[in-house]
Amino acid sequence: MxxxxxxxxxxxxxxxxxxxxxxxxxxxxxxxxxxxxxxxxxxxxxxxxxxxxxxxxxxxxxxxxxxxxxxxxxxxxxxxxxxxxxxxxxxxxxxxxxxxxxxxxxxxxxxxxxxxxxxxxxxxxxxxxxxxxxxxxxxxxxFNLQFWAFNLGMAVAALLAGVLAxxxxxxxxxxxxxxxxxxxxxxxxxxxxxxTRPPAGRERPSRRRPGLRTALTDRTFLVFVALTFVLAVLTMQTSTIMPLAMRADGLGPSAYGVVVALGGALIVVGQLFVPRLIDRHRTDRVLALSTGLLAAGFGALALADALPVYLVAAVVWTVGSMLAAPPNAQINADLAPPELRARYQSVFYLTFPAASFVAPTVGGVSLQYLGDGHWLIVGAVGLLAAGGHLLAGPSRQRRVAALRAAAPPRVPQRLPG
Known part of the structure; x- marks a missing residue:
């Protein structure tokens, strides 16, 4: 107990x-x-x-x-x-x-x-x-609980949608x-x-208020966004390119449904245990490991020709996704100046619609002309991104420390509505 x-x-x-x-x-x-x-x-x-x-x-x-x-x-x-x-x-x-x-x-x-x-x-x-x-x-x-709720909600939605449709x-x-x-x-x-707003007398002296441009020109943040974009492209393989590869291997829609369901079940059951696994470790190392697992899982599909291989690979890349969710959101929050939190979030979230476009368009051509070699390229890109997290980690930590030191005390201010 x-x-x-x-x-x-x-x-x-x-x-x-x-x-x-x-x-x-x-x-x-x-x-x-x-x-x-x-x-x-x-x-x-x-x-x-x-x-x-x-x-x-x-x-x-x-x-x-x-x-x-x-x-x-x-x-x-x-x-x-x-x-x-x-x-x-x-x-x-x-x-x-x-x-x-x-x-x-x-x-x-x-x-x-x-x-x-x-x-x-x-x-x-x-x-x-x-x-x-x-x-x-x-x-x-x-953020771990947010990711869990999102996936649990989507699982429920998928079940209800089939019945209602x-x-x-x-x-x-x-x-x-x-x-x-x-x-x-x-x-x-x-x-x-x-x-929240800064207390009276603590406002920025500049007449020009910072805006979306600040996030779009923040190099440290944009490096992190680029690495997240790679992670999103890897993750999108599940819903864009993998069904085509499974069909080429003679596996039908039901087999694809089993692979997707396994990933969803792992997240719903296991995500709540992630914080104890990663809390004592540096975020850049956790993200390097998680991206490496995604690379290994999708790279292994170059050898897949039967459902059991797809299921084993799905376990590997799903664990990578589970480990990545909390530190990814944490770093995104830490790099944002308090007055620009939502703007930084919006630039960060652009990676997902961008990945949803790039993954099927580039991946479809790659699969058509390279066959299983597509998955080797996906794995290699993932490994490069894992190394990128390790290289970018120290500068991110210095940036976060500087933001914390410079942050003024803030008091809540209720806005109309």
């Missing part, structure tokens, strides 16, 4: 109530965000769109996501975290409800792009709010909208504004 209490304290202890309300809102949001999983099927089956047109509409959602992360970061630093989260959730609920009754393909494409914007807006605000309220020595645990596509969109409203209700009722 004492061991269980110690494990719980190490995993989730010492986190403020506001974090848990944010965590609950995120879990509800992810568990209900399933309509877009079936958007291409909805377009082809219910609206008669061709596969090419369906792909274009889904691509519009992705393009909206790239805009949304930047917009969400700017608004979260200007309006506040709570206001941005509420605006994004309420907008998403309204758009999903409108999609449920829309029939014209052009209108659906426009709505899909707008949904992409409002679905991506909360990410910088969520993380910035977590950094605002969670003490520094507890943030790794908080069988019954009614309209129900798919309406239940999604209802879940988004439920998340907004939790935030409205329980999450205060967490954005």
């Amino acid at each position: 004492r061991g269980l209490r110690r494990w719980w304290h190490d995993t989730a202890g010492g986190l403020p109530a506001t974090f848990w309300y944010l965590w609950t809102g995120l879990l509800i949001n992810r568990a209900g965000a399933f309509a877009l999983l079936f958007l291409s099927l909805y377009l082809t089956e219910a609206r008669g769109a061709s596969e090419a047109l369906a792909g274009t509409v889904v691509g519009a959602y992705g393009a909206g996501g790239a805009v949304g992360v930047l917009l969400g970061g700017v608004l979260a630093d200007r309006w506040g975290r709570r206001a941005t989260l509420l605006a994004a959730h309420l907008g998403a609920a309204a758009l999903m409800a409108t999609l449920a009754f829309s029939q014209h393909l052009v209108l659906i494409a426009v709505l899909a792009a707008l949904v992409g914007v409002v679905h991506s807006m909360p990410s910088p605000a969520f993380v910035a709010a977590i950094v605002d309220v969670v003490p520094e020595h507890r943030r790794s645990r908080a 069988e019954a009614s596509f309209m129900a798919l969109f309406l239940v999604d909208a209802a879940a988004t409203l439920a998340a907004a209700a939790v935030i409205a009722a329980k999450v205060p504004e967490t954005l």
